[in-house]
Amino acid sequence: MRQARRHEAGRGEMSEIDSPAVVPLEEKPLEENLWPATARLDADGVLRIGGIRVNELAAEFGTPAFVLDEADFRARCAAWRRAFAECDVYYAGKAFLCRTIARWVDEGGLNLDVCTGGELAVARSVGFPADRLLFHGNNKSVAELRAAVGYGVGRIVVDSFAEITRLAAVAAEAGVRQRVLIRVTPGVEAHTHHYVSTGQEDQKFGFSLAGGSAAEAVERVLAAAGSLELVGLHAHIGSQIFDTAGFGLAAHRLVGLLARIRDTHDLELPELDLGGGLGIAYTGEDAPLEVTDVAERLTAVVGKECAAAGLTVPRLAVEPGRAIVGSTTVTLYEVGTVKELPGLRTFVSVDGGMSDNIRTALYDARYTARLVSRTGLATTHVVTIVGRHCESGDVVAHDVPLPDDVRPGDLLAIPASGAYHRSMASNYNHVARPPVIAVRDGAARIIVRRETEDDLLRLDVDPGVKVDPGVKVEPGADPASPEVAR
Ligand SMILES: Cc1ncc(COP(=O)(O)O)c(C=O)c1O
Numbered sequence: 001m002r003q004a005r006r007h008e009a010g011r012g013e014m015s016e017i018d019s020p021a022v023v024p025l026e027e028k029p030l031e032e033n034l035w036p037a038t039a040r041l042d043a044d045g046v047l048r049i050g051g052i053r054v055n056e057l058a059a060e061f062g063t064p065a066f067v068l069d070e071a072d073f074r075a076r077c078a079a080w081r082r083a084f085a086e087c088d089v090y091y092a093g094k095a096f097l098c099r100t101i102a103r104w105v106d107e108g109g110l111n112l113d114v115c116t117g118g119e120l121a122v123a124r125s126v127g128f129p130a131d132r133l134l135f136h137g138n139n140k141s142v143a144e145l146r147a148a149v150g151y152g153v154g155r156i157v158v159d160s161f162a163e164i165t166r167l168a169a170v171a172a173e174a175g176v177r178q179r180v181l182i183r184v185t186p187g188v189e190a191h192t193h194h195y196v197s198t199g200q201e202d203q204k205f206g207f208s209l210a211g212g213s214a215a216e217a218v219e220r221v222l223a224a225a226g227s228l229e230l231v232g233l234h235a236h237i238g239s240q241i242f243d244t245a246g247f248g249l250a251a252h253r254l255v256g257l258l259a260r261i262r263d264t265h266d267l268e269l270p271e272l273d274l275g276g277g278l279g280i281a282y283t284g285e286d287a288p289l290e291v292t293d294v295a296e297r298l299t300a301v302v303g304k305e306c307a308a309a310g311l312t313v314p315r316l317a318v319e320p321g322r323a324i325v326g327s328t329t330v331t332l333y334e335v336g337t338v339k340e341l342p343g344l345r346t347f348v349s350v351d352g353g354m355s356d357n358i359r360t361a362l363y364d365a366r367y368t369a370r371l372v373s374r375t376g377l378a379t380t381h382v383v384t385i386v387g388r389h390c391e392s393g394d395v396v397a398h399d400v401p402l403p404d405d406v407r408p409g410d411l412l413a414i415p416a417s418g419a420y421h422r423s424m425a426s427n428y429n430h431v432a433r434p435p436v437i438a439v440r441d442g443a444a445r446i447i448v449r450r451e452t453e454d455d456l457l458r459l460d461v462d463p464g465v466k467v468d469p470g471v472k473v474e475p476g477a478d479p480a481s482p483e484v485a486r
């Protein structure tokens with residue numbers, strides 16, 4: 001790991017490059033779509049984001065680090081706000097959430113989707129307007145439901161019959177009438193990795209449309225009308241999706257259910273939430289959709305379906321996560337070793353790995369990478385970028401072309417690291433999680449600090465400290481403190 005402010009550029013172990021003077025220098029431009037909006041290459045090959053050179057960031061904050069382009073994040077919020085002007089846009093906090101992000105989302109006029117008490121706590125800690133929060137989850141605890149209802153969360157998406165009963169009781173106990181949406185499984189197969197596909201019947205989320213449990217959920221919520229107000233339907237068909245056909249089919253089926261609810265209960269529900277899932281480019285092969293096109297197509301489909309069913313068009317909502325934060329961020333790593341296995345492959349090891357990017361191991365996700373601290377020699381082969389964890393599946397990026405003279409001390413950047421990287425990071429091998437550094441107009445600031453070994457040790461009860469079994473340790477209290485230990 002590169003220590004903040006103490007970095008000495010490493011000397012290359014692979015110095016046996018034949019006459020570098022005759023080998024052309026690498027002058028590959030930054031691929032479109034992959035990099036944060038303000039990313040630029042200086043003449044010496046150093047990447048600049050938000051006006052700051054990444055070698056300065058590494059010296060100041062250490063590596064690995066997530067570098068987030070604030071202007072890009074805010075611009076993407078604004079683009080979604082504009083494209084879905086007549087709809088509610090909920091930023092999906094699961095992609096990446098911290099207090100600063102919650103503030104920017106609020107300032108950008110977006111709503112926020114949270115799916116745990118922890119994400120809700122982040123929103124509360126910055127006073128995020130409660131009525132612009134939506135709470136998801138297939139197994140929210142009673143404590144989480146109480147926290148949500150107590151804070152006045154605008155909408156709770158109910159996901160099971162047990163939850164309808166629980167939430168009705170929690171709302172009744174609090175003396176409020178909670179607005180709810182019903183999560184419907186529309187039976188749509190999204191064209192994406194099956195781990196992130198959530199519209200098909202065989203999965204844990206929601207109430208089946210085809211199987212009739214969605215209609216039954218409607219009955220049950222309406223039967224609890226004293227404490228629950230049914231305002232709409234929700235579906236989320238999956239993530240990292242590149243065409244709108246699946247959303248269109250889901251919209252068609254949900255409008256069908258809205259029409260049946262009207263016919264059966266004489267009730268037109270005012271809201272329809274089509275979830276998130278829009279894909280981004282991780283490599284040059286991905287071709288993401290434009291948000292304006294998606295907005296046009298979704299509103300057109302819903303409008304047409306409602307007209308055909310004789311329904312008033314409900315207020316639409318969408319829940320983008322990845323499409324907002326994904327490409328705003330790069331992960332900055334330092335190369336530690338380069339190992340060439342003749343006839344097999346070259347492994348380039350960096351100072352992070354599956355603890356800050358689990359997506360490669362989990363979904364076989366594809367990434368690209370770039371040498372960003374200098375201009376390298378031409379690229380004639382591809383390498384495998386691996387992490388430092390005790391696991392051979394600890395791959396950051398497969399088959400990446402890197403300059404032939406890549407060497408220890410070099411900085412690599414992996415674009416499109418904003419979504420589901422820091423938020424899914426772990427402490428595997430007791431590795432402390434990297435910081436998130438926001439850059440803008442030539443200034444950098446830490447928005448999530450680097451974890452330290454001390455942070456990890458503090459969670460771990462020292463076996464040398466006797467904790468009196470009669471003393472109740474409050475959550476968060478240090479068991480080694482004199483008040484709780486003897
Ligand atoms: C209910 C729900 N909404 C929104 C999202 C955000 O998805 P994405 O980051 O793909 O836009 C997810 C995650 O897939 C989700 O489960």
Ligand SMILES: N[C@@H](CCCC[NH3+])C(=O)O
Pocket residue numbers: 094196239240359419420
């Ligand atoms: N975590 C997944 C997406 C799941 C989104 C949450 N429902 C990813 O990295 O692609």
